[in-house]
Amino acid sequence: MDTMRVIQKSDDNFIKFNDVESVLIHGDKSKIKQPFITIAIPTYRRHILLKEAIDSALNQLNPNCEYEVIIVDNEVSYGVVTETEKLIKGYSNNKLLYYRNSDNIGMAGNWNRCFELARGKWVAFLHDDDLLVNDYLFKVSKLLDKKKKIGALVSSFEIIGENNRTKKDSKLERVTKKLFVRFGKNKLMRIRPLDTKIWNSNIYGPPTCGALFYKDYALKQGGFDEDNFPSLDWFFLFNFNKKYKVYKPLDKLGFYRVIDNESLNPKTLRAFVKDAADFREINRKSYLIGKLMFKFFKYEQHAVIIDWVMDLGKSSELKAEEFNNLCKYKIRPILLSLYKRAFRIYWIIKRIMAMIFG
Incomplete structure (x- = not known):
């Protein structure tokens, strides 16, 4: 990997798969004409966990904005009704749209396709094995009103799944977490490129659990670059953050599932x-x-x-x-x-x- 190029340059990664069509298999776009937020769920052969992700997106309490939920499926069907398609067709919610790519465009390509297919001003990512809190939309709608020219909100989340893989918090961390839960509601922490430069790590976290991007900015930034795998999210956000303001809510927005997968x-x-x-x-x-x-x-x-x-x-x-x-x-x-x-x-x-x- 040419890391200097990663730090200094952003390519247009949307053009790589311009010849691959994403077909609307289920849903009617006319039912929700102008969504404010698009909850985008990229998926590939994970229909059992996907159902939990979809339900968490559709069953939102007190959503105070118009929204849509799009599923972008990277599994090529070859004319066969897949398990994912069977699952989606069991839903009758007007907010749900299901797209399937005509070819597998890889993880980065599918994430970028989510940006392209989203009709909302804001795009919230939810990986197909993760969950949103049940008042996610209510929380982020209020948070977006707090600051000017927000480029993205990266997510604070609780880890679920194989917790034995995660280290236990220290006593100080447990105490401070309780304070943040009590006094951190509707509060935003500014994240800057300087934070990454100091600690030399991905301080943004994974783009899931409701990580929210202003769509126009993400498109201008060029999207995720597959050549930067597995750190494509880190390097995208680092470059994005040079131009646009990134914040992290102190309040929990989702649940991040730790399972054995590609990561x-x-x-x-x-x-x-x-x-x-x-x-x-x-x-x-x-x-x-x-x-x-x-x-x-x-x-x-x-x-x-x-x-x-x-x-x-x-x-x-x-x-x-x-x-x-x-x-x-x-x-x-x-x-x-x-x-x-x-x-x-x-x-x-x-x-x-x-x-x-x-």
Whole structure:
């Protein structure tokens, strides 16, 4: 991967699949003429979990805006009625539209197709194994009125599924989370490219659980680039954030399901580490803060990424030692502890500032 190109340039990724048609299989667009928000669910052969995702999008409490729910299916049917199609045709909700691509355009292509097919001013992404909170639309409609020229809201979510893959919160984190739940309602925390430059990681999170994008801005940005897999969401949002304001609600918007899928494939996990190492190197060369963090915490930045990947892939054949070639690693326990504490304190302060001013 040419990480310098990733940082400095955004291509038009929508033109890559202009010749692939997305056919409307179920639903009537005339029933909802001008949706304000489109909840977009890209899917591929996951009809059982997909039903839960759809239900969470359709069964919204007190939605205070017009909205549509679009399913964009990447499974080629070859004239056969698929399990996903059978599921969708069991719905009679006028808000639901089901599209199927005439060819498989990959994950990035399908995410981009969601932008293209959405008719809402805002596009909320929901992966087909995740869920929205039941008052998602009510919450985000109020949040969008709080700030001017919002480009995106990335989602705060609760992890469900195989929780044994996730580390337990510290006592400080448990206390602060309770405070954020109590005082963080209808509050927004500003996310900036500087945050990524300092911590050399995807501080935006995955584009799901109601991550909301202003459609026109996303189209101008060029969409997700399949060549940046598996970090395509990180690099897209990093570039997007250079031009447009990104905020993160302190309040929970959805539920993120941790299951064995492509993201937990050992090959994919290895690629995550390589992407972070590449970004760290370019960050060092391109930005003063990146140079300073590299100088003092090069090994610690690498160690945190390794810990994260090893925790995700704890049941795979991954070995921490195999990543040592990406950084002449030195174990420095005191600096590593300092780095981790600084990371936690940094985000606690940002959240407190959001509770006061957000």
